[in-house]
Amino acid sequence: MSYHIPSDDQIKVALKEVLRKFRTVQSQSKLKELATKELNTKKKKFGVTGSxxxxxxINSDFVKLEIHSREGNPKKLMTKCPVCRSTLKRVKNLTIWGGEVTIEFRCPNCGYWTGKKKRIPTRYIFHLKKKKT
Ligand SMILES: [Zn+2]
Structure with a gap:
């Protein structure tokens, strides 16, 4: 059996359906399993990677991503977002009293951030984003 590659739109529809049913999906591999089930039909089997x-x-308006992470090597330079591969932006924070500067890196695309102690994503949780009223 061969696998079909779904379009972005097909994936979006499947994601929406999965989150409508489950509200929260506890891991990326679970999301992959559920979304693939949603995409598949009797005649067509689909293949999609977790990333x-x-x-x-991340780029849809109905998913809220929760990132669980562990601490990584503070000396390691991080330029690309580990979550979505966008280029990280360097943000300097001046403390009010000492004038000390802390450097943070933020992702303009998905909201990931890290300080000196690098945050290495270990697990993703997907929530259905509540509609603003
Ligand atoms: Zn990102």
């Missing part, structure tokens, strides 16, 4: 699903989820 592609995550990227589409």
């Amino acid at each position: 592609r699903l995550r990227k589409i989820a």
Whole structure:
């Protein structure tokens, strides 16, 4: 059996359906399993990678991504977002009293941030974003 590659729109529809049913999905691999189930039909089987699903989820307006992380090497330079591969922006924070500068890196695309102690994503949780009223 061969696998079909779904379009971004097909994936979006499947993601929306999965989150409508489950509200929260506890991991990327679970999301992949559920979304694939949603995409598949009797005649067609679809294949999609977890990182592609995550990227589409980030760029949709109905997914809230929760990132769990562990501490990484503070000396390691991080230029690309580990979540969505966008270029990280360097942000300097001046403290009010001492004038000390702390450097943070932020992702303008998905909201990931890290300080000196690098945050390495270990797990993603996907929530259905509540509609603003
Ligand atoms: Zn990002």
